Amino acid sequence: MSGSLEEARxxxxxxSKKKVSGLSIQGIEAKKVHIASIQGKQVVHDKxxxxxxxxxxxxxxxxxxxxxxxxxxQLILASIINADRPVLEGTTIKLRFPNQSMKEDLEKSQGQILEYLKRELNNYLxxxxxxxxxSVTKKYVYTDQDKFSKLVEKNPAVDLLRRTFDLDF
Structure with missing residues (x-):
């Protein structure tokens, strides 16, 4: 038994002699060799x-x-994305926003948006x-007069209704 114990020691x-500290020069060299060997074994993914x-x-x-x-x-990001409809040119999606802030917010989330689009459309280019x-800015309707004008623009019969019942505006 003493022979097997001695062999184990x-x-x-x-x-333990083969192990090196990560902080030693030998450890840094070992890490470089390890990284180089990993990079040489990188798997080539299918197209x-x-x-x-x-x-x-x-x-x-x-x-x-x-x-x-x-x-x-994620309502803020949803409203930013919904501010403009994408225009397709080849595999490039063109977007226009009314201000720099919206552009920057979209650029921050660009990775997750592109990943979703690439997966759904099955095109990774x-x-x-x-x-x-x-010029993209939307005109928001705030006053009652603006709201009425917008309604008349959509349906001229609303103005007929106003005149028939002698309503204000």
């Missing part, structure tokens, strides 16, 4: 899908993503081109 001592898709498919997935964000409670365009 020698094996343990030899094993990612690049299926064609249409503007209509993009719009449908875009709307679906806005609904997904709304369900998850998709990319964004985001621009700030002051």
């Amino acid at each position: 020698k094996a343990l001592f030899a094993k 990612l899908p690049e299926e064609d898709f249409t503007q209509e498919q993009l719009t449908n997935v875009w709307i679906k993503y806005v609904e997904h964000l709304t369900e998850r409670g 998709i990319d964004f081109k985001i621009a700030v365009d002051k």
Whole structure:
């Protein structure tokens, strides 16, 4: 038994000699060798899908993503994404926003949005081109007169109703 105990001690001592501290020069060299060996063994992934898709498919997935964000409670991001409809040019999705703040907020979440679009549209070449365009701003209706004018614009019969009953405006 003493022979096997002695052999175990020698094996343990030899094993501990091979270990190096991560803070020593030998440890740094060992780490470099290890990283180099890992990089040499990198697995080549199959080519990612690049299926064609249409503007209509993009719009449908875009709307679906806005609904997904709304369900998850990410209302600010959902409203930013919903501010403009994407325009497809090849595999580039062009977006225009009325201010720099909206652009920056979208750029912060660009990774998760692109991942969703790539997965849903089965095309991993998709990319964004985001621009700030002051002419994109929506005109919000605030006053009663503005609301009435907007209603008349949509349906002229509303003005007939106002005149028939001699209502104000």
